[in-house]
Amino acid sequence: MSDIAVASTPFEPGSAAPEGTIPLCVPEIHGNEWKYVKECLDSNWVSSAGPFVNRFERAVADYVKTRYAVATVNGTAALHVALLVAGIQPNDEVLVPALTFVAPVNAVRYAGAWPVFIDAEPDYWQMDPRKVADFLAKECRWSGKLINKSTGRQVKAILPVHILGHPVDMEPIIEVARRFELTVIEDATESLGARYQGQCVGRLGDLACFSFNGNKIITTGGGGMITTESSTLAERARYLTTQAKDNPVEYVHNEIGYNYRLTNVQAAIGCAQMEVLDEYVARKREILSKYREAFRGLRGIKTQAEAPGCLSICWLSTITIDASQPGPDSRQFMKHLAEQGIQSRPLWHPIATLPPYRDCQSYQVEVAQVLYRDALSLPSSVGLTEADQARVIDVVQAYAQSDLMEARV
Numbered sequence: 001m002s003d004i005a006v007a008s009t010p011f012e013p014g015s016a017a018p019e020g021t022i023p024l025c026v027p028e029i030h031g032n033e034w035k036y037v038k039e040c041l042d043s044n045w046v047s048s049a050g051p052f053v054n055r056f057e058r059a060v061a062d063y064v065k066t067r068y069a070v071a072t073v074n075g076t077a078a079l080h081v082a083l084l085v086a087g088i089q090p091n092d093e094v095l096v097p098a099l100t101f102v103a104p105v106n107a108v109r110y111a112g113a114w115p116v117f118i119d120a121e122p123d124y125w126q127m128d129p130r131k132v133a134d135f136l137a138k139e140c141r142w143s144g145k146l147i148n149k150s151t152g153r154q155v156k157a158i159l160p161v162h163i164l165g166h167p168v169d170m171e172p173i174i175e176v177a178r179r180f181e182l183t184v185i186e187d188a189t190e191s192l193g194a195r196y197q198g199q200c201v202g203r204l205g206d207l208a209c210f211s212f213n214g215n216k217i218i219t220t221g222g223g224g225m226i227t228t229e230s231s232t233l234a235e236r237a238r239y240l241t242t243q244a245k246d247n248p249v250e251y252v253h254n255e256i257g258y259n260y261r262l263t264n265v266q267a268a269i270g271c272a273q274m275e276v277l278d279e280y281v282a283r284k285r286e287i288l289s290k291y292r293e294a295f296r297g298l299r300g301i302k303t304q305a306e307a308p309g310c311l312s313i314c315w316l317s318t319i320t321i322d323a324s325q326p327g328p329d330s331r332q333f334m335k336h337l338a339e340q341g342i343q344s345r346p347l348w349h350p351i352a353t354l355p356p357y358r359d360c361q362s363y364q365v366e367v368a369q370v371l372y373r374d375a376l377s378l379p380s381s382v383g384l385t386e387a388d389q390a391r392v393i394d395v396v397q398a399y400a401q402s403d404l405m406e407a408r409v
């Protein structure tokens with residue numbers, strides 16, 4: 001159990017940064033959003049049927065290059081339904097990364113299944129494929145199905161999360177999944193537009209999920225999407241997200257469904273946002289590369305790297321501040337930046353140490369702990385001005401080079 005306290009800052013992380021300060025990541029809306037939303041309102045198509053829902057699904061499917069896309073009310077609902085259509089049942093197990101936002105892990109529990117936490121790799125901070133393979137080979141036994149030796153439960157799926165806009169090394173994960181007949185569900189919620197060996201994330205596993213929450217690269221206010229090549233899985237996702245209607249006239253529902261569909265108004269915003277996605281990706285990449293250039297050579301500070309063969313969308317520009325070296329640590333940096341009117345934020349608390357997940361299995365989790373201690377995300381909005389980024393850079397450089405003894409006090 002980690003006892004790192006949550007630092008108090010003038011910003012409540014997650015809430016809006018006050019006027020005159022530089023926020024971590026805010027949406028950018030300057031295209032056809034108004035026009036398309038007005039079309040919805042003028043035409044009375046405001047709910048979960050309407051032309052923009054289909055158009056948005058088509059736009060995402062075409063971009064990612066999957067055959068099917070099913071819009072959902074948010075990314076968490078997309079994950080929940082993806083797990084259900086993958087056949088995940090109560091008491092099954094799903095491999096998840098130790099370092100991620102909590103939503104995919106919660107989704108595993110919504111399906112009644114249990115997470116097994118796998119460490120991050122140290123270079124790009126993604127789920128470690130070597131540890132995935134080791135866990136499956138050494139900790140499980142195969143008898144027509146894969147059984148976790150220590151829990152006796154069946155392992156059914158791997159749920160890699162492309163964190164911070166950077167792809168997971170999927171090839172070895174898919175290979176080991178094929179070997180043990182596991183389903184692969186990508187959590188691509190932070191990474192729409194990222195490429196792995198030239199292919200978009202979202203078409204690498206059996207199913208993938210996206211989010212259009214306000215802090216993601218593009219937004220619909222709230223929204224999500226499931227992508228897949230399988231017509232069977234897509235149809236089933238559509239069925240479960242629309243209340244499992246078997247006969248909509250006679251109200252026949254042969255299964256328990258969900259009201260998880262995206263509305264036409266939200267989809268309208270999404271259609272406009274998809275038009276500028278590539279522009280946003282380019283801007284995010286430019287922001288990270290500027291930070292990387294500016295912080296090169298600063299003692300103890302590293303900027304997230306990009307793996308060969310990968311294109312990261314650099315969702316949140318994130319640095320690590322090595323707490324085992326002299327000088328301020330990540331939480332002192334966060335506090336100092338906040339005092340200068342700059343919002344920053346650590347990565348996620350290791351989920352396996354949180355109350356709902358304390359009794360779940362973790363496999364060799366070490367790197368994720370260090371990243372939780374050391375990582376800090378810096379302002380990364382698509383609309384971040386050059387002047388504001390220069391200010392962030394100045395403050396970081398000055399603080400990193402300030403009197404080390406004094407900074408430690």
Ligand SMILES: *Cc1c(COP(=O)(O)O)cnc(C)c1O
Nearest residue numbers: 074075076101103104189211213
């Ligand atoms: C944002 C996010 C989600 C959930 O998306 P919502 O649309 O907010 O429900 C899931 N997984 C990860 C890794 C995320 O960052």
